[in-house]
Amino acid sequence: MPAWWEEMVHIVTGRVSRHDDLPDLRGLATRRVALEKTHFLVNDRERRGDERRTYVMRHVAPTRHDVASVAVSSNGRGVGSLPHEVAVSVAPILHRLGGAALINGVGSRPGSLRLWVDLPTSTALADFAVHRDGKRRAHDS
Numbered sequence: 099m100p101a102w103w104e105e106m107v108h109i110v111t112g113r114v115s116r117h118d119d120l121p122d123l124r125g126l127a128t129r130r131v132a133l134e135k136t137h138f139l140v141n142d143r144e145r146r147g148d149e150r151r152t153y154v155m156r157h158v159a160p161t162r163h164d165v166a167s168v169a170v171s172s173n174g175r176g177v178g179s180l181p182h183e184v185a186v187s188v189a190p191i192l193h194r195l196g197g198a199a200l201i202n203g204v205g206s207r208p209g210s211l212r213l214w215v216d217l218p219t220s221t222a223l224a225d226f227a228v229h230r231d232g233k234r235r236a237h238d239s
Contacts, residue, residue: 120154121199126226128216130204133170133178136213151203153177153215157192168192170215172203178213187220191227 151172158167158179166189168180180188192199202216218226 126218126222136178153203
């Protein structure tokens with residue numbers, strides 16, 4: 099689902115539930131990563147609770163100041179971004195997967211304003227991309 103459509107659906111309905119066309123990375127081996135900018139973008143309701151949430155991470159078009167940026171959204175609105183040092187390694191693989199993918203959001207830690215995500219490890223993400231590329235080639239043959 100394109101980002102602009104996801105945002106429009108969120109504005110009209112308050113939620114987004116279809117992500118059928120995005121790669122689902124939630125079953126891969128992960129590591130916990132704190133998102134940046136969550137204190138500007140997220141209200142208290144989003145921070146409460148430890149239940150997993152479906153987040154979409156999306157490779158943002160490079161600018162002359164930032165060549166690797168990965169935004170994270172929930173129900174069509176931004177909730178933060180991956181730290182730059184993490185985004186540098188994730189952005190090329192995410193771009194190869196089509197620019198966006200599903201990950202788990204895990205809320206915030208007690209006493210913290212930051213939201214955290216379960217981000218696939220570099221090895222798991224690379225293996226997923228290679229496996230997906232192999233399946234595509236076999237399907238195209």
